[in-house]
Amino acid sequence: MITGAHTILYAEDAEAARAFFRDVLGLAHVDANNGWLIFKSPPAELAVHPAEPADTGRAELYLMCDDLTATMDELRSKGVEFTSEVTDAGWGLLTRLRVPGAGEIGLYQPRHATAYDLP
Template identity: 70%
Template sequence: MIIGAHTIVYASDAEAARAFFRDVLGLSHVDAGDGWLIFKLPPGELAAHPTGGPVQHELYLMCDDVRATVEELTAKGVEFTSGITDAGWGLITTLKVPGAGELGLYEPRHPTAIDLV
C-alpha cells in the first residue's frame, strides 16, 4: 500500500536549498544523518497532464492567497522570477530556490484533493 510520496529537488548547492526550505519556508524536517534533511511537505496532490512534447515533471507549492504569500516571502528575501499570472485554473508565479532553480507557487481556483481523507 502507498503510504506517501518522496519528492526530490536536485540542487547544485544542496545546503543552500535545505536552508531555504528550513529557514525561509519553515518546513519541519528530520535529519537522516550527517545533515541530510528530509522535509515534511503540506498535503499534496498528483495530476497527470497530457503532453505533445517530452515527458517532464513539475513541482508547485499551493497557497490560499498567492498575493499575500508572495508579499510574506518577499519580506523574507525570496526572489520571484515571474509576476503573478492568471492561468484560468489558478493564479501562478515562480520563486527561486537558492542552489536549486525554481519552483511554482499557485492559488488554485479548482477543487483540490488535499482535504480528502
Template identity: 70%
Template sequence: MINGAHVILYSRDAAADRAFLRDVLGYAYVDAGEGWLVFRLPPAEAAVHPADSPAHELYLMCDDITATFAELTAKGVEFTEPVTDAGWGVKTTLRLPGGGDLGLYQPRHATAHDL
C-alpha cells in the same frame, strides 16, 4: 500498500536549498544522517497532464497568493515571474538559492489534498 511520496529536488547548492526550506518556508524536518534533511511537506495532490514528452513539475499551493508573495518577498525570496492569471489559478515562480525554480499558485479548481 503505498503510504506516501518522496519528492527529490536536485540542486547546485543543496545546503542553501535545505536552509531555504527549513528557515524561509519553515518546513519541519528530520536529519536522515550527515546533514541530509528530509522535510515534511504540506498536504499534496498529483495530476497527470497530456504532453509530447514526459516531464515533472513541483508547485507549492497557497490560499492567498498576494499575501504569500508579499510574505516571501519580505524574507528575501526572488521571484522569476510576476503573479499571473492562468485561468485554473493564479501563479508565479520563485527561485531557490541553488538556482532551481518552484512554482507557486493559488488554485481556482477543486483540490484533492483534503480528501
C-alpha cells in the same frame, strides 16, 4: 499499499536549498544522516497532464497557497526572489520563485477543486 510520496529536488547547492526550505519556508524536517534533511511536505496532490513524448515522465513542483498576494508579500519580507509576474491561468493565479542553489519552483493559488484534503 502506498503510504506516501517522496519528492526530490536536485540542487547544485543542496545546502543552500535545504536552508531555504528549513529557514525561509519553515518546513518541518528530520535529519536522515549528517545534515541530509528530509522535509515534511505540505498536503499534496498529483495531477497527470498530457505531454509530448519528449516531456513524458517530467515532473514539476508547485507549492499551493490560499492567498497568493499575501503569501508573496510574506515571502518577499524573508528575501525570496520571484522570477515571474503573477499570471491568471484560469485554473489559478501562478508565479515562480527562486530556490537558492536549486533553480525555480511554482507557487499558485488554485481556483480548481483540490484533492489534498480528501480523506
